[in-house]
Amino acid sequence: MTLLLTVFAAVIVTAVWYKHSDGKMMLGLLCWMFWGASIMWLVDAIFEYAELGAAYFTPEIADMVNDAFLGLSVIALALVIWIVALLIKDPKGTVRAKLKKN
Amino acid sequence: MACFVVPGTEAIVITAAALLLRRYEMNKTKVRVIEGADHTEGEDRPKTGFSRKLFWLAGLLWGGVALLAFEHLWHGEVVPFFPFLTAATEGAGAVANMLHEMATVGVTMAILVTVVWAVMVAVSYAIEKRPLEKKAEA
Numbered sequence: 001m002t003l004l005l006t007v008f009a010a011v012i013v014t015a016v017w018y019k020h021s022d023g024k025m026m027l028g029l030l031c032w033m034f035w036g037a038s039i040m041w042l043v044d045a046i047f048e049y050a051e052l053g054a055a056y057f058t059p060e061i062a063d064m065v066n067d068a069f070l071g072l073s074v075i076a077l078a079l080v081i082w083i084v085a086l087l088i089k090d091p092k093g094t095v096r097a098k099l100k101k102n
Numbered sequence: 103m104a105c106f107v108v109p110g111t112e113a114i115v116i117t118a119a120a121l122l123l124r125r126y127e128m129n130k131t132k133v134r135v136i137e138g139a140d141h142t143e144g145e146d147r148p149k150t151g152f153s154r155k156l157f158w159l160a161g162l163l164w165g166g167v168a169l170l171a172f173e174h175l176w177h178g179e180v181v182p183f184f185p186f187l188t189a190a191t192e193g194a195g196a197v198a199n200m201l202h203e204m205a206t207v208g209v210t211m212a213i214l215v216t217v218v219w220a221v222m223v224a225v226s227y228a229i230e231k232r233p234l235e236k237k238a239e240a
Contacts, residue, residue, distance in 0.1 A: 002173065028161070036166025039218055040109065040211045047207050070176055074169050081168065 001064055003041040005071030009078070010034035024091045026082065033078045103179050103200040104187050106170035108208030109215060113163035120156035127151045155226070159219040166215065 013034055017027040049056045059067070090096055174180040179188050189200040 006169070029165075032158075032161030033165030033169060035218075036162040036164070036215065037169035038166075039162070039215050040106070040166040040170050043207060043211045043214055044105070047210070070173060073176070074172060077172050078165075078169060 001059075001067035002071040002074065003038065003045050005068065006034055006038045006041060006074060009075050010038050026086050026089065026091060029085055030078060030082045033081065034075075037074065037078075103189050103196075103203045104174070105203050105208035105211060106167050106174065108204055109163050109212045110167045110171075112212045112216070113160055113167055116156060116163060117160045120153050120160055123156060124151070124153035127153050155219075155223050158222065159216065162215050162219060163212075166211070 010031065013027060013030045017031055020027065045056070087095055171180060175182070180186060181188060185191060187200065189196040
């Protein structure tokens with residue numbers, strides 16, 4: 001579930017990055033995070049599948065909910081890292097302009 | 103248990119290599135400008151420096167490592183205090199399991215990320231060589 005949620009996040013962010021590819025929203029950072037984690041969790045999933053076999057695809061409800069909760073938390077963490085980096089780097093100069101105005 | 107340590111180590115090495123290569127590429131460009139070399143020469147050269155491509159790999163590795171570290175924290179396999187890895191406090195058996203996981207899952211993660219990056223680089227060279235399409239006139 002964590003892998004699935006991260007892959008969806010990666011695909012959506014990459015599509016948004018492609019549409020707005022001027023780099024001013026630093027969406028590349030989110031793409032690297034989600035794709036990097038997706039590849040690594042894919043490896044984790046392959047090893048787990050090798051160990052559990054078909055049982056890997058029929059997890060307990062409690063495990064699924066926990067994994068989904070983890071997946072959403074991971075996405076939230078990545079978004080927080082991205083927004084903090086965006087505000088600090090301030091490619092559009094919005095924060096600087098606001099600070100100078102006040 | 104601590105599989106993300108392997109791609110994390112690769113990330114440190116790759117970032118250092120990318121920083122050094124970027125400095126080298128920038129110095130090379132400066133020399134070319136001072137010598138007054140013709141900038142139109144070598145147009146078949148790739149437009150993106152290799153250091154930038156190395157930063158792509160560093161981005162993939164750091165991004166994955168950051169999110170995986172959080173997952174390990176979530177599962178209690180990593181703690182924010184010494185010795186940081188829970189397995190280190192659970193005896194020799196747990197440490198052996200951790201090292202085995204690092205050698206199998208961790209190394210495979212590092213290899214797969216690098217392979218994906220290599221494919222990305224190959225595709226990017228092909229795209230850079232492709233001429234830009236002109237917008238159709240209305």
